[in-house]
Amino acid sequence: MAKVLYNKRVLAFPYTEDFGAGGYYKLGIRWEDLPPIEPGQFIMLRIAKQIDPLLRRPFGVYKILGHGACPHTKNFGMGACLPVRGRTQTGGKGPGIEILYRVVGRGTRLMTDLKPGDSVDVLGPLGNSFPLEIRSQEVIMVAGGIGIVPFYMLAGKLKKARLLFGGRSKDDLPALEDFKKLKIDMEVSTDDGSVGEKGLVTGLLLKRLSKNSVVYACGSKGMLKEVARIAEGADIPCYVSLDNAMACGIGACLGCAVKVKGQGARGKGQEKQTSELIYKMVCKDGPVFDAREIEWEEI
Amino acid sequence: MAKVLYNKRVLAFPYTEDFGAGGYYKLGIRWEDLPPIEPGQFIMLRIAKQIDPLLRRPFGVYKILGHGACPHTKNFGMGACLPVRGRTQTGGKGPGIEILYRVVGRGTRLMTDLKPGDSVDVLGPLGNSFPLEIRSQEVIMVAGGIGIVPFYMLAGKLKKARLLFGGRSKDDLPALEDFKKLKIDMEVSTDDGSVGEKGLVTGLLLKRLSKNSVVYACGSKGMLKEVARIAEGADIPCYVSLDNAMACGIGACLGCAVKVKGQGARGKGQEKQTSELIYKMVCKDGPVFDAREIEWEEI
Amino acid sequence: MGRDLKMGVRGQGSGVRKTKTPNPESRIPDLSVNIAGIQLKNSVMTASGTFGYGEEYAPYMNLNRLGAVVVKGLSLKPRQGNPPPRIVETAAGMLNSIGLQNVGVEAFIEKKLPFLRKFDTKVIVNFFGDSIDDYCEVAKVLDTTDGIAGLEMNISCPNKQAGWLEFGTNPDLTFRVVSAVRRFTKLPLIVKLSPNVMDITVIAKAAADAGADALSLINTLSGMAVDAYTRRPKLGNIIGGLSGPAIKPVALKMVWQAFKTVKLPLIGIGGIMTAEDAIEFMIVGASAIQIGTANFVDPQVSVKIADGIEEYCQKNKIAAVKELVGSLRV
Amino acid sequence: MGRDLKMGVRGQGSGVRKTKTPNPESRIPDLSVNIAGIQLKNSVMTASGTFGYGEEYAPYMNLNRLGAVVVKGLSLKPRQGNPPPRIVETAAGMLNSIGLQNVGVEAFIEKKLPFLRKFDTKVIVNFFGDSIDDYCEVAKVLDTTDGIAGLEMNISCPNKQAGWLEFGTNPDLTFRVVSAVRRFTKLPLIVKLSPNVMDITVIAKAAADAGADALSLINTLSGMAVDAYTRRPKLGNIIGGLSGPAIKPVALKMVWQAFKTVKLPLIGIGGIMTAEDAIEFMIVGASAIQIGTANFVDPQVSVKIADGIEEYCQKNKIAAVKELVGSLRV
Numbered sequence A, B: 001m002a003k004v005l006y007n008k009r010v011l012a013f014p015y016t017e018d019f020g021a022g023g024y025y026k027l028g029i030r031w032e033d034l035p036p037i038e039p040g041q042f043i044m045l046r047i048a049k050q051i052d053p054l055l056r057r058p059f060g061v062y063k064i065l066g067h068g069a070c071p072h073t074k075n076f077g078m079g080a081c082l083p084v085r086g087r088t089q090t091g092g093k094g095p096g097i098e099i100l101y102r103v104v105g106r107g108t109r110l111m112t113d114l115k116p117g118d119s120v121d122v123l124g125p126l127g128n129s130f131p132l133e134i135r136s137q138e139v140i141m142v143a144g145g146i147g148i149v150p151f152y153m154l155a156g157k158l159k160k161a162r163l164l165f166g167g168r169s170k171d172d173l174p175a176l177e178d179f180k181k182l183k184i185d186m187e188v189s190t191d192d193g194s195v196g197e198k199g200l201v202t203g204l205l206l207k208r209l210s211k212n213s214v215v216y217a218c219g220s221k222g223m224l225k226e227v228a229r230i231a232e233g234a235d236i237p238c239y240v241s242l243d244n245a246m247a248c249g250i251g252a253c254l255g256c257a258v259k260v261k262g263q264g265a266r267g268k269g270q271e272k273q274t275s276e277l278i279y280k281m282v283c284k285d286g287p288v289f290d291a292r293e294i295e296w297e298e299i
Numbered sequence C, D: 001m002g003r004d005l006k007m008g009v010r011g012q013g014s015g016v017r018k019t020k021t022p023n024p025e026s027r028i029p030d031l032s033v034n035i036a037g038i039q040l041k042n043s044v045m046t047a048s049g050t051f052g053y054g055e056e057y058a059p060y061m062n063l064n065r066l067g068a069v070v071v072k073g074l075s076l077k078p079r080q081g082n083p084p085p086r087i088v089e090t091a092a093g094m095l096n097s098i099g100l101q102n103v104g105v106e107a108f109i110e111k112k113l114p115f116l117r118k119f120d121t122k123v124i125v126n127f128f129g130d131s132i133d134d135y136c137e138v139a140k141v142l143d144t145t146d147g148i149a150g151l152e153m154n155i156s157c158p159n160k161q162a163g164w165l166e167f168g169t170n171p172d173l174t175f176r177v178v179s180a181v182r183r184f185t186k187l188p189l190i191v192k193l194s195p196n197v198m199d200i201t202v203i204a205k206a207a208a209d210a211g212a213d214a215l216s217l218i219n220t221l222s223g224m225a226v227d228a229y230t231r232r233p234k235l236g237n238i239i240g241g242l243s244g245p246a247i248k249p250v251a252l253k254m255v256w257q258a259f260k261t262v263k264l265p266l267i268g269i270g271g272i273m274t275a276e277d278a279i280e281f282m283i284v285g286a287s288a289i290q291i292g293t294a295n296f297v298d299p300q301v302s303v304k305i306a307d308g309i310e311e312y313c314q315k316n317k318i319a320a321v322k323e324l325v326g327s328l329r330v
Ligand SMILES: Cc1cc2nc3c(=O)[nH]c(=O)nc-3n(C[C@H](O)[C@H](O)[C@H](O)COP(=O)(O)OP(=O)(O)OC[C@H]3O[C@@H](n4cnc5c(N)ncnc54)[C@H](O)[C@@H]3O)c2cc1C
Pocket: A042, A053, A057, A058, A059, A060, A061, A100, A101, A102, A103, A104, A105, A106, A107, A108, A109, A146, A149, A242, A243, A244, A245, A246, A287
């Protein structure tokens, strides 16, 4: 059983009607025999020992926590120094992972009660990761709010990368400080202009896009749809990390289906008459997909 | 909302096949505007904010916690000094109550996680109490294991009382120390002889019984049945506190029914043809019943 | 105008009401609903069998805040009910085998109704019988009693003439018992449906054709619990009725199916714990809702749900709660 | 003798087994069961649709520890399934509207079955069709395939000839489709019943009369979920199937009713999360059990349940797990 190292609020996302009083938290989890984890992969976390909530919840891995004794830091080949915090009650250090999560519902609300030393049940790492072979091109990472999660590890793996990070307001840009410390170009936008440029993150993208770009995006479905449309228009590669509700996380339940375009048929709305399956599983075939593969009309 | 003052294991009841590794705990609850509570009354405690476990659980009130500042003690008119503990995190003092509970299932297991400062939801006090008008007679209190709960407060209200306290072993006699401090006669029995007399508590009762006795009993159904049989044979008054599963605790759901003898018909197994209801509710008409009223065959 | 009703027929919005900072901007939503002629100040009722005769809950919450109280099911003669144990908790639910214990219709009118009449809330009387005649007899008595806003017929009850087949699981029996009762009462007649059927719409139609003014659904699902150690059933009656959050998805589906099939107003029941749950039932077609098992968990839940519905309407700029009914976007 | 089987047909009790301090006093209980001629090392199977084709779970648990794997329901041709969202959590349960997506029987035999054959566990193939012919075609293909221990017919599937009425909700349709399939296979034929009926015993009898060798029950309860804020159904297909602990009381009751009605061996399914749950199903009459939703919660749950059943038998001095079957004390 993995153990909680720390769990703390990093940003008080203000009350909104659709999600109530949320907030962003960082959860450190000690994980012995930590397997290799690639940027974009996720875990399925079981929160309660009780049956409510029943199912595990998917979370991206935000950081890998190092082996070094605290409060020393260790460079983990990711261009980032990773101090391990919250040792007070467990004497905890690495190995482990850090989850960055946003409180949106029952499960994440319950997660805020986790305390150092508590046991948690982690299944993973799961899913695919962002393709890295395109390293030579100019990489643009586009993140919306909690969609920032995969990009901390990804930034560490890329030679040259630019981050465009958008949120509703300054309270919707979690872990901004972490990225300031990384040596990457970063631009920020907020809907209300409370920090960075006023407007949508896709506005930043339109400005930065070049023929040489490759776009990696993670965020709301609406944002991803727009990013994919922009990339398609500019005819540049685009990879998106999708977020569907999941039950098993390992391709068994067929619950996290996303509609993809068939090989012969890329046109919109065409009925597939082939025996080829038109649904892929976000958990197993994703969460990262080539944006051109997705039937965006059905998202 | 009431707040937890303290929650600690007082006796490690050993592992048994039917209940697993249990244990006895004391839970202190701060309760502003504490209403008067009579010996034998109970509360319905909501343990989780989640839906598992769904229903409240009934618990007797073991002690009333005083108003005095800690660690001073306050005589609460119950013949007992009531130090209030566990102030560390809440600075907690009375008013409040102390619950003495045994871990038997999901709800009580979850209760062991309660920490000082946690909110708990208390409904009560509920139910009737032990009749006190028979004060002049020689009162014998018979308790089995967790059935000791109502007798701490009752002992405080009675001029003269004798306690017969039985358990499976020395680990099944919770709060024995508390009773040693009270000025009452007490005799102890255990099934395995690890403390007190070897044998059942009903063995002690048979020895102590006189024409002048009145018996108050709380414990397992089997024990109560036997106590009732003994009292009936000796033709002395006997009051028992029953323990049925409950949903509402206030007489609304009709779930905690216990079969009672009709007014006209005291004989065994007779079919009632009257319009008189033959079920009483443990939560509302009890939990304390005149033993002669109960259809023991159906318990 | 719903507001008038909210303030109460007897003109008293009495009782412990959360003080709210009045917001001049936000219109006060109309929370009233009309179920087959019963005008309710809000859509929240307490479900039969989970709220006693009202008096049990009166010390713990304000009855005046409810749209209606539905009392424990009554029969012509008092009933003893089933042997204990009668309840057991299950995952996110509970089983009960109370077995319709009740004081009988006479004792109700004499001893229980006068108390309820003191409150500014509608009284709906749930009743049953084990023959068509029994049903009719009870209806006849209630029809001439003052202070009753409507009747709710529980047809999840075995019919002794039909080999103890439940009235509510057979469209023919449903039609016969409902049309018989219909002849004996001018009060609004709500028929409460059993979920233990293959197709709820068939029963809903039978009840509608027989003259029901409204339908309430669902009653409990049939279920069972066993102790793995003693190998005994956990209920004295072996089989009981499942209620609570566990059954909400089943209830929502049935309300939606009934909504698409019959024109009658519907009352949604099953696992409602929060205002959000209540609103979901209205969206799929319920004009009002009943709260059952949740009362045991929190005696004040019904009032909290009434408040929560008001808050939801205010936030989502819904002028009248009626607008929600059947507003599912498919 | 059951122990022989436990050690495996291929003679390998392989894999991560909890080391136990051997107790010379306690006899090793016989955990094997026989379902219509399928000899299982233990009574634990994984339920169709919740365990993929086995390979998905192989990295996380030891398939050799299972009595049988029941694969995702197969049809003659591949199926695309329903539009997303396909799953939503409910109180102590979940709704799914996967819509029977599957690779088709040919691809299964070619690409999925060879992997499963490597393990010392029985393979039971769940299948369905939307016409009687379709059912028969699939059965015919499977009948001549090596490495299949038995067939499980999912009759909770709409019949297009009968106006999309589900085969499993009508005794007549049940009888017809089961007797038709029976003619095309000599493999043990398990019929999987739908709970969305008024009386499970009527369907159980129809399946038995038509030649089923065993019955498995229950499939999911029909249910629905709605978002109170968007006012949309939470499932793309609007309606889905409810599974998980929430439905256990309903499932237990139906298994017990079937046990009292038909002589066939039964496989209990519905909300099993622990060994205690599994044992409850055996006590009411199931010879074996299937684990569905619980796999999602804990990929190793099936192995833990197998261990738990053994522990229970040992502690309660039960020499053979078979003794539990139908041992309810009423
Ligand atoms: C591959 C993958 C990786 C993910 N990584 C992260 C991560 O690193 N950090 C993180 O915080 N979240 C992440 N998520 C999303 C996360 O899984 C959900 O937020 C979480 O499951 C919600 O659980 P809950 O019980 O709190 O909400 P639920 O009770 O399940 O839902 C409550 C309400 O919240 C809404 N809701 C549910 N999920 C989301 C969502 N993702 N966004 C907005 N609203 C939602 C629902 O519509 C519902 O009304 C990831 C999801 C996937 C599929």
